[in-house]
Amino acid sequence: MKRQGLLNAPLSGHIARLGHTQTLVIADAGLPIPADIPCVDLAVIPGLPAMLPVLDALLAELCIEAVTHASELAVKSPELHDALSTRLASLEQRDAKPLERHVIEHEAFKAELPRASVIVRTGECTPYANLILHCGVPF
Numbered sequence: 001m002k003r004q005g006l007l008n009a010p011l012s013g014h015i016a017r018l019g020h021t022q023t024l025v026i027a028d029a030g031l032p033i034p035a036d037i038p039c040v041d042l043a044v045i046p047g048l049p050a051m052l053p054v055l056d057a058l059l060a061e062l063c064i065e066a067v068t069h070a071s072e073l074a075v076k077s078p079e080l081h082d083a084l085s086t087r088l089a090s091l092e093q094r095d096a097k098p099l100e101r102h103v104i105e106h107e108a109f110k111a112e113l114p115r116a117s118v119i120v121r122t123g124e125c126t127p128y129a130n131l132i133l134h135c136g137v138p139f
Contacts (some may be wrong), residue, residue: 006061011040014118015061018135023112024062025119026055033121034114036066043123051124052083053130058120058133059091064098065136070109073128080126100134 006012018024025031029046033039042049067088074081092099105111112132113119122129 001069001098006057006069008040011042011118011120013041013088014038016057018062018117020133020135020137022117022135023115024133024135025057025113026051026058026114026131026133028124028126030120030125031130032110032113032120033119037055037113037119039119039121041121042123046123046125047076048123051080051129052087053120053132054120054122055084055087055099059087063136063138064091064093064099064133066102066134067113068102068104068109068132068134070106070128071103072128074103074108077129080129084131086104102132 006015009112015024027033028051029043042054069081069084073084088099088101106128109130109132
């Protein structure tokens with residue numbers, strides 16, 4: 001029995017296989033997921049689990065160098081956008097290095113999904129609550 005960290009075995013396995021420049025997508029409940037991309041579906045009911053706790057769990061496990069989100073997030077879901085910005089600033093402080101931030105239109109975001117190594121579907125129902133985490137290296 002694991003003492004800490006991710007308990008979801010499929011998700012833990014996908015994370016262990018990620019390498020530099022590969023991507024993991026955190027998806028809200030409505031994001032269309034390509035059939036040929038592995039998906040770890042954590043969604044239980046609308047809102048459960050929410051995106052931010054899933055992000056926190058993933059950031060504790062992953063080394064990331066960049067984050068991509070849709071430009072619509074800041075306009076349509078400003079509270080989530082602000083909470084995300086706070087978390088990313090904390091991550092930069094923790095790791096003592098800057099984090100690239102890419103902001104693209106939602107349609108361009110969806111066009112990036114086929115390049116993902118894995119998609120983690122949450123129960124989040126906030127508009128545009130989707131992120132692409134770009135893996136880095138800890139050295």
